[in-house]
Amino acid sequence: MFNQLGLIGCGLMGGSFALALKRAGLVKRVVGYSKSPSTTVRARKLGVIDLEAESALLAVSGADIVLIAVPVAATENTFKAIRHLVEPGVLVMDVGSTKRDVVDAARRVLRERVPSFVPAHPIAGKEAAGIQHADAALFSGRQVILTPIAQTDADLVQRATDVWSAIGAQVLKMTPENHDAAFAAVSHLPHLLAFAYFSAIAHQPAGRDYLSLAGPGFRDFTRIAASDPAVWRDILVANREEVLKQSQRFRHALDALEHVMRSGNAEALEDLIRGAAEGRASWQMGAPRGSGTR
């Protein structure tokens, strides 16, 4: 049980976390701050936060748990804004989709206060951003990755684990490096490919006509292309090394498929497709690590 959640960034992720803690009876009071005052007012009117703070620092004042839910590129400035009030024993978390850059920023800015920071990445979201879509059930049944470093306070890692578990999430721990490599593969690259694919279709002469013919396969394949541009700009810049490595692997796989298409080797093409199709058919979201797909 916490006395006060200091919420920095009243958007979908932050708002959903506040609602989930309230619903689970895990927090007495939520003090919220957003860069845009109208968002903060809206969050209060929606009952997501109880009090508006005029700065990130004031949102942290008196809090025993702090969630930084801002675009990844704004995390470092948030650390700078709040560092003077990050007392030992205060649990500070973020929700960023990349972790090496956030951990580097925490080391640089928080310095001797870095043990309070437990880097977190909840694998949850919606295309629709904004406080009006905040949902107390957003994290229920979803994975949350914690990426503590050597200096991180072990008690706070345990408290972080407990609070995410209490709102229905499954908690995993990884190094920031392994996290970024894994999410480059399963999340960041698909977004990059979806952006590239949609652009390629839309920008050709007959693109509008083509789009009018697209069906359910197209709809699902391109759903993530509608994601928030500022969020994905930050993620793709922050994790570009790993994303570019994964893109190279993808290009090799595409080359292999195109090669057998060009040569008209239908049997080899079917084998390549079958490998992917059987793997995908046996994959299940949230299956335990190492089980499921070959």
Next chain:
Amino acid sequence: MFNQLGLIGCGLMGGSFALALKRAGLVKRVVGYSKSPSTTVRARKLGVIDLEAESALLAVSGADIVLIAVPVAATENTFKAIRHLVEPGVLVMDVGSTKRDVVDAARRVLRERVPSFVPAHPIAGKEAAGIQHADAALFSGRQVILTPIAQTDADLVQRATDVWSAIGAQVLKMTPENHDAAFAAVSHLPHLLAFAYFSAIAHQPAGRDYLSLAGPGFRDFTRIAASDPAVWRDILVANREEVLKQSQRFRHALDALEHVMRSGNAEALEDLIRGAAEGRASWQMGAPRGSGTR
């Protein structure tokens, strides 16, 4: 109203067409043939067909409407098997996802009987193949593309339009060439990319661990990677020229995104992402041609 549907290929597409015609009261009797006798028996037991035929030719005998619902690569042999019983006035359609190859095969094989053949491509399907997934509502609210050629009997094109409309589909007419170019862009390329992407993830050393971390974005992006390997082998070989052209456009768009990622030009990256994100957000499946997305 038809007296007898000759159904060649008792799978998801053919079975759904038979069920839809029955439900709409458009056919008195369905005679079905499948390469595998056990499938034909199953189709009869499920009530999809009324009578089993021992050959494709026997399924056509006495039929006034014929649906060829076999893998694209098997279409030419099916034409050969049935051509002697394709009488003038009998409406023969296929359901293939590529049309130039089917039209070429029809010209070659059906010759003077080619006017009976109205090439059709219903934009509908499920990942789950097989007669057990046949669904009378599969085509309801979906588009069906007809690609008649100069020799095609105009009355039969009208009958084809009427029957698809009567089971709830929206009928569009295009040339086979325009059809194949459009579907390379909005359907065949996304499948190719999804196969390549899933293969690239699954075949790397940490692939199993990565797959256990994948979330809803990955799930939707890769859904079409679980499609039927034999069907997609045929489509990607039959339409390879157009698919490879579209793949080149896609690679250029991917190059452009990677270039701005590498150069760290966050603003340019955001602009590229925003173009795709806004286009996708304003896209609606089945919107009238030329409306919607820029």
